[in-house]
Amino acid sequence: MSLYAELHRHLGGSVVPRVLWxxxxxxxxxxxxxxxxxxxxxxxxxxxxxxxxxxxxxxxxVENVQSAKTLPYFIYRLIRGAYIFENLAYLELRYTPYLRTPDHLPQTERIDQMAQIVEIVGQASQLSEYPIVTSQILCMHSRLPYAVNRAIVELSAQNRTYVCGIDLAGGDAYYAERLDEFTELYAYARSLGLNTTGHVYETTDGSYPELLPYLMRIGHGIQIPLRYPELLPELAQQNQCLEVCPTTYLKTGTLEDIRQLKLVFDRCFEAGVDIAICTDNAGLHNVRLPFEYENLLTYDVIGFKELQACQDAAFKHAFAWPHRQRPASILTEVLREDEKVSEPAQSVVN
Structure with missing residues (x-):
């Protein structure tokens, strides 16, 4: 049985259509x-x-209905589906906690309530019947004020039990006018020892080389191999991993055909840049992680050798995976130990 890691899944887009309906x-x-x-x-x-x-x-x-009261309802169904239908051993959920607080409250009160949201998501994700290692990535947002985004960074640093890193989301076209602000926040996050990823180089509007030095992983990043391949050697040197979400680019109009991703994978493999294959919004797409794998194989974007490399990369770059090996290797060792125990003792010849 294969077990997988999912590094890029939004809480808002993770609710499958039937559950939401x-x-x-x-x-x-x-x-x-x-x-x-x-x-x-x-x-x-x-x-x-x-x-x-x-x-x-x-x-x-979805954000409008994911409140402190309803989050356990949605997360239970999310974790159950991830375990039963996707064979996930590890899942990072990302979201903006501020957007799960009541929008009629003053900004300061909503900031204060973010810690409760993180606690609720963290506790609701711990399900003994569906044993998945889970952690949260808190997203700064391109349309939220500086004070809120700074509070998100600080909350991430204060709650490492449930939070493994930060992100920047909300549409990459809106970063430009506040680029100094986001650069400062990422520098602040790194000074606090936080893991970092960010939605950059997803679309042709999202090219911000100024942010790359602060990112340990790159959310999407497909425009780098497509339009700026000269950046790939530096990414490889810095051990930065792309979080590639194939179905997203068809749903957003970023790409016209999934086969356009072949150049992304080919150039990254050639340059030694790791790729983790992700879903982004599994519910919104109605496509689970194993189907992302299957689609890439079906359209000859990658082969099985490359798929396994990407699966290995997901565990390698996971911010909160507690083991040095991926689950398949751990299971193999356990089975070998079981075989040794079950071997009949050799008879002694006198």
Whole structure:
């Protein structure tokens, strides 16, 4: 049995369409009246969008219902599905805690409530019947004020039990006018010893070389091998890993065909840059991690040797995986020990 690591999954986009549709109907939401039947809702929720901005609007649909009260409901179903259907041994969930607090409260009160959200997500993720190693990445947001983003960095440093790193999300086209601010926040995070990743080089609007020195992993990053391959040797030298989410680029209009990713993988392998294959928004795409693997193989983007290298890279670059080996190696050693114990004792010839 293969066990996998997922390094790039958003809490907002992780809710599968049927679970979300059932929640809307149980809570008598306006969306229940708009979509009385499930197939219409699934088509609306999972269809491709023209731009990243249009795609990100769907996150607000889920963020508005993921509150302190409802988060355990969604997370239980998320972890259950990840364990049963995806064979995940390790999962990093990323989200912006501020966006799970009541939006009618003053900013200072919402900042104060973020710690409770982190605690709820952390506790809800610990399910004995579905033993997955989980951790959280807290996302700064390109449309949130500096004070909120700084508080997110500080909360991450204060809650290392549940938080393994920080991210920057919200649409990469909006970084430019605040680039100095985000550079400062990343430098602050590194000074606190935090692990870092960030949504950069996802689209043609997201090229920010100024942020690269502060990132241990790169959220997406596909435009580097596609448009700036001269940067790859430095990424390899710095041991930076790309978090590539194949279905996302088709859903956001960033790429027209999944086969365009072949150049991404080929150039990264040639330069010695690791890639972890991820889902990004498994629920929003209605595509789980093993299907991402299968699609890449089906369209000859990668072969089985490259797939295994990417699976190894995911555990290698995981911020909170507590073992030196990936699960397959650990299981192999356990089985070998069991075989030694079960071997019949050799008879002694006098």
């Amino acid at each position: 059932r929640y809307f109907h149980r809570s008598q939401s306006d969306l229940a009246q708009r979509f009385p039947e499930y197939p219409e809702f699934e088509e609306f929720y999972t269809r491709p969008r023209k731009t990243l901005d249009e795609y990100l609007e769907l996150h607000t649909l």
